[in-house]
Amino acid sequence: MLLTQLFQNPEMFFFVVLALIIAITVHEFSHAYAADRLGDPTARYLGRVSLNPLKHLDPIGSLMLLVVGIGWGRPVPFNPDNLANPKRDSAIISFAGPLSNFVLAGVIALVYRLIGLPSLAEFAASAVFYNLMLGVFNLLPFHPLDGFKIVYGLLPFNLAYQWLQMQNYGIYILIFMMFTGTTGRILQPLIYFSFSLLGF
DSSP: OHHHHHHHOHHHHHHHHHHHHHHHHHHHHHHHHHHHHTTOOHHHHTTOSSOOGGGTBOHHHHHHHHHHSOOOBOOOOOOGGGSSSHHHHHHHHHHHHHHHHHHHHHHHHHHHHHHOOGGGHHHHHHHHHHHHHHHHHHTSSSTTSHHHHHHHHHSOHHHHHHHHTTGGGHHHHHHHHHHHTHHHHHHHHHHHHHHHHTTO
């Protein structure tokens, strides 16, 4: 629970919150930017092609993140009818979010290694870790996560149609996985391996 860190370690609490704001903002911006570049102006009309955190943070999702450690940003809407290849382009738009988090984690790790200021160690570690966590978590193939649409875009049409029939079950699978600790057992090895690979 992040909120307890406010009283136990205020400095670390600030670093974690800042890292999460950056990670969520870049993630949602990347969805919006990809959709706009692929021909759908919906996100641009809504002001989502922006690195302003206020455009992307969800009030309830942010509060839940502080209280229970699980939260979310405002999903970026897009209209598949405006895309040249709706199935493929939807997958690209979905993948843009996690990809941006992996790239940002790599850039922060590189900059930290080049600068090497000890005072930046906690923030750099937090930023790298939470970008990796957000990126990996969103690749899980369950609706409403990005991984669901990515798999849909990769499947041939006959299987893609069957895949969409599973959409309504995704949130229940995620809730079950979180409450049983399955999510952590699956994701933690990947996150910590990537974290160590980046030098932390």
